[in-house]
Amino acid sequence: MKIFHGLIKISLVIALFAVLPAVASAAPGIPHQFYGTVTFSGDSAPDGLVVKVSVDGETVGTSSTTDGKYGYSPDLLFAINETSDWSGETAVFTVGGVTASQTASLERGGYAELALTLSGSVGSLTVADGGSISNQVVVVTSSSPTQVSVGSDLAITISSDQNTSATITTVEELSSSFFSGATGILSGNNLLKGFEINITGDNLTISVTITYDDSGIDESTIKPYRHDGTSWVAIDPFTIDTSANTLTFSVSSAQTPYVLFGGSASVVVQATVVAPSGGGGIVADTIAATTTIRGDIDQNFKVDIFDFNIIMVNWGGSPTNAYADLDGNGKVDIFDFNLLMVSWAQ
Incomplete structure (x- = not known):
């Protein structure tokens, strides 16, 4: 019996020594x-x-x-x-x-x-008007948002509640050739500004401010839109500053084109009305009437040779002057010419 117990003890010792190298090899190394x-x-x-x-x-x-x-x-x-x-x-x-x-x-x-x-920017990244930004990384901290600007036309604020980074794949103004087919200018609207804004990252809040020209535009009709691949979708909420001519909206991630559309302003026409007075005389009075003359592209209160010239200069599928696209179908063609002729000399 003693011999049997002794063999068991020897076996346990041998087994222990067999395990020790494996345990030692699993220990962390010196860092x-x-x-x-x-x-x-x-x-x-x-x-x-x-x-x-x-x-x-x-x-x-x-x-x-x-x-x-x-x-x-x-x-x-x-x-x-x-x-x-x-x-x-x-x-x-x-x-x-x-x-x-x-x-x-x-x-x-x-x-x-x-x-x-x-590689990358800390705090701000700026290019001149008409410039573009592509394949750039910016550092975003919880205490200090990063500012991205394209001249005076576009200002983007990227913020986060944690320290992170954002990848700017593309930020650039959309060319006139972009606005055709499904991405054409909304009917009855004018294109004020449009940008491709593709910024990605984790836990980002992106605030976009676009500057617009309000010439001939009813500012109460201006709205921001994004294209979802099929159609233009209005963005809400947004903030518009008619004094500074800026509109601001926020998105959590920016991966689609963004534009500002707005309707044409009405034209105020002064007219003198002559009517008989109660005593048989004639009384003249001046009143103000509000009207919109379709085809008055240059907003000089009449449709004339100057508007015709604008139509001709912008003839084709990608008008430089969006106002020349009178029917809002994304191109200047015979239909816009017909609308011009209907209002000719008004």
């Missing part, structure tokens, strides 16, 4: 530490952006930015291997969701200063 500066297109990163180091898509360490730096006490950045020591694996770095240009080779107990540089 690789990183620290350094963070810049976006030469500008220091704002505070609070998350810095991640990843291997094969898996996050192995995090820190955050302070004073344009990362990995400094007390928020150190360690790349930790949970199962063994590092042995030359490639580390990829992201800041605020944007991938840095630099990578690093991970080593057991490594300690390295690494300056992270990233």
Whole structure:
């Protein structure tokens, strides 16, 4: 019996020693530490952006930015291997969701200063009137929205309740050739401004302000629209400032064209009415009547050779002057000419 118990003890000891190497091999390895500066297109990163180091898509360490730096006490950045020591694996770095240009080779107990540089803008991104923005990344912080502007025509404010980034695929003014077929100008309306605005990201609020020209336009009819792939859909709510000639609306993500449409203003015509007086004399009085003369493209209160010239200059499928498209079918053609002739000399 003693011999039997002894064999059991020996067997347990052997089994224990067999397991120990497996347990030891599963212990975390000595981490690789990183620290350094963070810049976006030469500008220091704002505070609070998350810095991640990843291997094969898996996050192995995090820190955050302070004073344009990362990995400094007390928020150190360690790349930790949970199962063994590092042995030359490639580390990829992201800041605020944007991938840095630099990578690093991970080593057991490594300690390295690494300056992270990233493409993108912090705070603002501006181009001149008529310009466009494409394939740009902007950093958005919870404490400071990012401003994107196209001259004086378009202002976009991108904000979030957390530190993140936004990808601007396209921001540009729509050309006249865009407005045909299903995307034609709404009947009875004039095109004031239109933009392609494609901005994506997580937890973003996007406020869009478009500046318009109110010449010949009834401002009470101006509304923003987006195209859903089939038709123009009115956006509500919105805010219009008729003094500054701006209209503002908000969206959670911007992936479709946006435009402002508005109807033509009425023309005030002064007329003198002559009628007999009660005593047999004649009394003359001047009254104001409101009317809209269809075909008065240049708004000079009559349809004449100048309006005809505008029709001819804009003849075809993509009118430069949307007012020349009298029937609102997205092109200037024989139907617009007929409408002009109906009102000729009025």
